[in-house]
Amino acid sequence: xxxxxxxxxxxxxxxxxxxxxxxxxxxxxxxxxxxxxxxxxxxxxxxxxxxxxxxxxxxxxxxxxxxxxxxxxxxxxxxxxxxxxxxxxxxxxxxxxxxxxxxxxxxxxxxxxxxxxxxxxxxxxxxxxxxxxxxxxxxxxxxxxxxxxxxxxxxxxxxxxxxxxxxxxxxxxxxxxxxxxxxxxxxxxxxxxxxxxxxxxxxxxxxxxxxxxxxxxxxxxx
Numbered sequence: 001x002x003x004x005x006x007x008x009x010x011x012x013x014x015x016x017x018x019x020x021x022x023x024x025x026x027x028x029x030x031x032x033x034x035x036x037x038x039x040x041x042x043x044x045x046x047x048x049x050x051x052x053x054x055x056x057x058x059x060x061x062x063x064x065x066x067x068x069x070x071x072x073x074x075x076x077x078x079x080x081x082x083x084x085x086x087x088x089x090x091x092x093x094x095x096x097x098x099x100x101x102x103x104x105x106x107x108x109x110x111x112x113x114x115x116x117x118x119x120x121x122x123x124x125x126x127x128x129x130x131x132x133x134x135x136x137x138x139x140x141x142x143x144x145x146x147x148x149x150x151x152x153x154x155x156x157x158x159x160x161x162x163x164x165x166x167x168x169x170x171x172x173x174x175x176x177x178x179x180x181x182x183x184x185x186x187x188x189x190x191x192x193x194x195x196x197x198x199x200x201x202x203x204x205x206x207x208x209x210x211x212x213x214x215x216x217x218x219x220x221x222x
Contacts, residue, residue, distance in 0.1 A: 032117030034185030145174030
């Protein structure tokens with residue numbers, strides 16, 4: 001019964017197969033918190049949550065996992081406890097550390113897809129590099145104010161080199177409300193599902209740009 005609504009859009013075989021996949025979410029804040037929530041409800045068997053940060057008061061306006069009582073608590077550790085309340089059958093590995101050259105192989109071994117939920121351009125490019133080394137798909141997401149973007153980067157695509165050729169981030173300039181992370185994370189999770197099941201059209205060598213202020217949705221092709 002838990003996944004009966006999934007089966008209106010997935011075959012029973014596809015639905016059952018989700019328990020066999022492992023997805024790593026790098027960053028458990030704005031985008032990451034929503035992604036983790038949706039992946040768990042979807043029934044992804046294993047979720048790797050990676051974030052060396054703790055919650056602070058400025059996170060409360062938009063980060064799903066944050067609470068006033070959790071100020072100062074680990075984001076990754078909180079994600080693990082949160083998923084246990086949602087779907088006890090999902091295995092969660094929480095890493096209370098930032099992903100680096102020294103630890104990435106240990107942390108993301110046996111993953112099928114990585115989700116980019118970080119706010120640093122340098123880290124995003126680092127994720128692209130390690131995914132290429134490990135032959136893993138990377139589902140990229142970024143947000144800033146009313147705006148957000150999503151792309152699925154397959155090994156060798158180097159899409160983020162083009163997206164961030166000027167290495168300019170808009171998040172710090174534009175801030176982030178409560179609704180933009182949820183919107184972009186939803187699309188990221190849809191991309192993860194399509195990649196895992198080899199289903200539909202994915203945003204490879206493309207960038208979906210969303211302007212929620214003017215309801216402008218544009219797909220840029222590289």
